[in-house]
Amino acid sequence: MSLESVYIKILRDGVSIPERATSGSAGYDIKANIDEPITLLCGERKLIPTGFAIRIPNCDYAIKLLPRSGLGHKNGLVLGNLVGLIDSDYSNEIMVSLWNSGTEPFTIKPDYSIAQMVFVPVEHPEFIQVEEFVLPTERTGGFGSTTK
Numbered sequence: 001m002s003l004e005s006v007y008i009k010i011l012r013d014g015v016s017i018p019e020r021a022t023s024g025s026a027g028y029d030i031k032a033n034i035d036e037p038i039t040l041l042c043g044e045r046k047l048i049p050t051g052f053a054i055r056i057p058n059c060d061y062a063i064k065l066l067p068r069s070g071l072g073h074k075n076g077l078v079l080g081n082l083v084g085l086i087d088s089d090y091s092n093e094i095m096v097s098l099w100n101s102g103t104e105p106f107t108i109k110p111d112y113s114i115a116q117m118v119f120v121p122v123e124h125p126e127f128i129q130v131e132e133f134v135l136p137t138e139r140t141g142g143f144g145s146t147t148k
Helices: 069-075
Strands: 007-010 028-031 038-040 045-055 061-067 077-079 084-086 093-100 106-108 113-121
Touching: 038 045, 038 093, 061 069, 061 077, 061 093, 069 077, 084 093, 093 113
Parallel strands: none
Antiparallel strands: 007 045, 028 113, 038 106, 045 093, 061 084, 061 113, 077 093
């Protein structure tokens, strides 16, 4: 089943509906819906409002919020939780947790592109409890056990 449409609720005047920059873009640009510039000092995190809420009508999909690669690489501006996850049944305002991991303060201006959102399919498997795994693997450890 595909996701052909989602519902968007505009919460304040002047909100930019997310758009893809090109037809090949996977993510939709999300902009800051703020009245005045916000400066993030080095190491600081803040929740930035977007001014919209989204409702996904299909529980087999979710939204991943991702940092903008240029902002992260050039300025150290990434998501405070590294990747945000918006469930299909979440219907409040989408807020973006931004973290300045860079070496200089960074100012976010109104309507500035701060993140991107990607719609992703979600699986809901059934858990089957077992005493032992039937199919063994070659792997015996974790946390670096496969590096040589």
